[in-house]
Amino acid sequence: MSMSYNASPSTMRTQQSGQAGAEYMRPHEAVASLLDLKSGGDFLRSPPDHMIDVKRLEDVTVHTDRVAELFNRFFTYYHPFLPLLETQKSSDEYYDTSPLLFWTILAVGSRRYQTDPSLLNALSGPVLRLVWSTLADVPQSYHVVKALALLCTWPFPTSSTSTDPTFMLCGMMQQIAMQIGLHRPSHAQDFSKYRVELREGELKDRVRTWAFCNIVAQRVxxxxxxxxxTLFDCTLSSTEADLRLPPEVKVRLQIEKFCAKISQTLYSNRRDPVGVLSDEERYIMAAVLSRDFDDLEAQVKTETNSITNVYLRAAGLHLHLSIFFDNPTTKDYRQGLSALFLATTGFLEAALGLETPTGPVLSYCSNYVYQMTLAAGFSLFKLCNSFFAVHIDMNYTKSLFTRTIYALRNMSVTNNDLPQRLAEVLAQMWRMNGIGSRNHQIQRQQGNIGPSETGDSLMLKVRCRMSMSLVFDSVWRWREDFQARGKNFEAYLKNPTNPDSGADSSASCSSTAPIRTSTSTPAPGLEGLSTGPAADPTLTTPAITAGPITANLGSSTATTISGFNSSSLPSGFLEQNYEVFDPLNWMLDGLVEFPYAIQGLEV
Known part of the structure; x- marks a missing residue:
């Protein structure tokens, strides 16, 4: 493992009774045991007066040896994506510092945990309730900001964007950080009525936390x-020894500053109802930002590792997705599409080939990497089904698109979560309307390819979601077509669509590609992939090769996670009465006569 974690040296604490041979608790010990349980104490007592060291949250109990294992998993697989915490601290130290941070680390570490696959589901409700009860207390500790940063980076699985609290938690994270003066770490006294004395190293920790607070906020x-x-203030650019950021953190901060610059420049036009610049202004500013990206790439080159490179490529994709807002008659429109294609393939190559000393780790990636992978998949689909397709190596692109579907499915951690559902949407769009499908061939034979020949097919109807407008717009279009066909989406989730099949039929559910057979940690050399037949073997290699996919797609049955199905998701994630209009949720959750039913739950 690339990063070791120092667990607490003791895993079991035992007290010997004063009377040898005692078989039962004495009355005062029974009372003490009940008090321990009520207050969330760290010990469970059992005859003859043994005290087992455990951690407990509501009705979830985790023994210390398992705590150490989960902490080790967190710092090995997840921490490199967000190196916010100190690896040398023990689990007991984190628990004493902040119970919320401790349980958040356990929750993230329990994703894909083979030993107890149901632990993530068991923790989801109690941890979220602990979040809200902790936020109700004022003032807050800055360690709570760390916990919120982790929850925003790896949210609990949900099948709907309307029940995803990530964006709301992100706002609270930023506001709490400023309320306690995290943005002015050397003047913490100004934000407290009590005397503040910072211990050795705490000033640097506060600066680091403030930096990652902004990094996470921008990614969200x-x-x-x-x-x-975000607030990229002078604290984050200070050259003072106590305030200076480590090189790795500084590089990632530079990347997110550039992403913020893209959003503010291209999507914050006060003269436009949706905030988008005019075509002429956007063309000029996009050219300036492209040169800035080249400069950024040159600056961070020496400090870029494989994970940082993925974030850098994501920034490039975020920039070039703006071409979908352009009119096809705009100057150098084709050059913009070429730049988008290069940015898309560059990001996917970096993501699908993501590997650290522990092996391939894409399935442990942050929610942001998943979202950008999804956007890259829709970008490939759009470009391949437009007039620009003649400029694309289709064999390479088809191979890359298929591997993107497999990658999205491997990012799924529970049945019916968003990565699984949206990967299926993308696969259906490709199979029913993509290059090589029967629909596309019939349209070409009949000469009904007019819109794509003029570039109209690349225009967006959804334009208020910045670079992610492409994703929302694509799902809107899919829903219109899917609803017209009268299909049942749940049948596709049980028998996932094979995007590599060119045939288009009413029974287009492929019986050869189960989504996920395990959430476990694979054997050495296969970390980050499903160990079942659904895993795409090509994902284990860093390089992407052109040509058709030859992977064996496996058996016909989609296996669910042991002890975990969609009906076991937290009740808050299954609420069907929404007051907030959310187009992505509307298309996936069965509103407006769309058939949708979660397994085990009748709607």
Missing amino acids: ATGYGQPSS
Whole structure:
């Protein structure tokens, strides 16, 4: 493992009774045990007066040896994507510092945990309730900001964007950070009525936390297509020894600053109802930003590892997705599409080939990487089904698109979560309307390819979600077509569509590609992939090769996670009465006569 974690040296604490041979608790010990359980104590007592060291949240109990294992998993697989915490601290130290941070680390570490696949589901409700009860207390500790940053980076699985609290938690994270003066770490006293004495190293930790607070806030804003609440102030650019950021953190901060610059420049026009610049202004500013990206790439080259490179490529994709707002008659429109294609393939190559000393780790990636992978998949689909297709190596692109579907499915951690559902949407769009499908061939034979020949097919109807408008717009179009066909989406989730099949039929559910057979950690050398037949073997190699996919797609039955199905998702994630209009949720959740039913739940 690339990063070791120092667990607490003791895993079991035992007290010997004063009377040898005692078989039962004495009355005062029974009372003490009940008090421990009520207050969330760290010990469970059992005859003859043994005290087992455990951690407990509501009705979830985790033994110390499992705590150490989950912490080790977190710092090995997840921490490299967001190196916010200190690896040398023990689990007991984190628990004493902030119970919310402790349980959040356990929750993230329990994703894809083979030993107890149901643990993530068991923790979801109690941890979220702990979040809201903790936020109700004022003032807050800055360690709560760390917990919120982790929850925004790896949210609990949900099948609907309307029940995803990530964007709301992100705003609270930023506001709490400023309320306690995290943006002015050397003047913490100004934000407290009590005397503040910072211990050795705490000043640097506060600066680091403030930096990652802004990094996470920008990634959430980019991935959800919303304005950001970042504050890239002088604290984050200070050269003082106590305030200076480590090189790795500084590089990632530079990348997110550039992403913020893209959003503010291209999607914050006060003269336009949707905030988009005019075609002429956008052309000029996009050219300036492209040169800035080249400069950024040159600056961070020496400090870029494989994960940082993925974030850098995501920034490039975020920039070039703006071409979908352009009119096809705009100057150098084809050059813009070429730049988008290069940015899309560059990001996917970096993401699908993501590997660290522990092996391939894409399935452990942050929610932001998943969102950008989804956007890249829709970008490939759009370009391949437009007039620009003649400029594309279709064999390479088809191979890359198929591998993108497999990658999205491997990012799924529970049945019926958003990565699984949207990967199926993308696969259906490709099979029913993509290059090589029967529909496309019939249209070409009949000469009904007019819109794509003029570039109209690349225009967006949804234009208020910044670079993510492409995703929302594509799902809107899919829903219109899907509803017209009268299909049942749940049948496709049980028998996933094979995007590599060119035939288009009413029974287009492929019986050869189960979504996921395990959430476990694969054997050495296969980390980050499903171990079942659904895994795409090509995902284990860093390089993407052109040519058709030859992977064996496996058996015909989609296996669910042991002890975990969609009916076991937190009740808050299954609420069907929404007051907030959400186009993506509307298309996936069965409103407006769309057939939708979660397994085990009648709607």
